[in-house]
Amino acid sequence: MSESTYKCVNCGERASALYRTYGPSVLKLTKCESCKGVVDKYIEYDPVIVMIDLVLMSKEAQRHIIYNTEFKSYWKLFIILIMLETYGVWRNDSLFNIVINTICDIRNNSTINSTHIALPIKLSVAEPWASDCKGWIHEEKESMDLFIWEKDFYVQFLSIFAGIIVFITTIHLLMNIFKKIRFQNAVSLISVLKSFSLSNMSLLFTLPMLVWGNNETPPETRLLHYLMVFMYSFVFFYNVFQVLYEIPKIITVFILSVSYIVKYMTIFHMTPLIRRIIS
Ligand SMILES: [Zn+2]
Structure with missing residues (x-):
């Protein structure tokens, strides 16, 4: 160093x-x-x-x-946390799944009592969103063969990995463009990856629900828990990127929000796409 x-x-x-x-x-x-x-x-x-x-x-x-500090093992943390995020989405047990199952109105045995929330109004999802919604409908895991079930984990991993790459790229590009406009030095990619891995540790707070949540846990409880973890995570990322990029607070909030939206959009479209390609 x-x-x-x-x-x-x-x-x-x-x-x-x-x-x-x-x-x-x-x-x-x-x-x-x-x-x-x-x-x-x-x-x-x-x-x-x-x-x-x-x-x-x-x-x-x-x-x-x-x-x-040298923080050499940040890439191990990076991979482990992607696996954890993948595990949640693959198990159909995350904030992202609750949002998808609710908006796309996916009701089957694995969602009805766990991640589907009945909305007072019926949302109509337009194309091309509707066909990607269909791509998220899982086959029932009980009837699935173990090999396909395992394969789905890798599909989900690729999709989330792509989402995270898009997230980091969006943040890094927008922040550095803003810094250039203000004639400040750009931040190195390594520091961004370290900061990302550090902030992403907030995902560990999803563990209690992943470990102790079961079929009897109502979707509203799950939603509350994951929403709180998401807010903590957002504030954590905000703080770390404030420290890293040193740009005005409102711009950090804006860029972070855009990056989150882009990330989840990527995952939403990517999973059905990969499933189509390999099937
Ligand atoms: Zn000082």
Whole structure:
């Protein structure tokens, strides 16, 4: 890691070093030239405390991870979290499935008591959306052969992977265009991937429902849980991208919203498309 990549966790000012050593047992933390605080107090902290501060969305802890640590294993986190997201969608147990099953009015044994919510008004879905809606109608898993069931996991994985690539590309392009307009330096793709993996950890909060939710869990409870996780996740992404791109708050919210919409649109169209191609 080159020296100039360090940043003060309090104000975001660049720093040449995090600490200086004076002899074998004397170590002094660097002071920030801009805010006069300690550049990175977290290098002395226990990782558990850093984790707790991350969950509480502290910007200082986020700067520490993104700029002042190597965070080499971000790509493992990246893959594991895509698998987790895939697992939820494949099991027909996520906010995305609830929205699709409700809007497309998909009612069968696997959705009727778990992810389909009866709306007071009947929505009419126009083409080409309607045919992609049909692509989301699952065969009943009980009657399906294990091989097809497993194959569907890979289909869902590809689809979500594509959605995430589109999400990251949209954010990165729009943010960097905005930064260019304001004559600021562009952000590197590696930092974006690290920030994405870090923020995507908020997906872990879907685990309680995935583990303990069952056929008796009403769709409204699922909806509430996943909606809360989604909001937490949105705020987490917002905070991390604020730290990373340092552009006005309203622009970050706008670009993040656009990227989310583009991501879910991609997944919505991609799954039926891949299913058509391979069948
Ligand atoms: Zn500072």
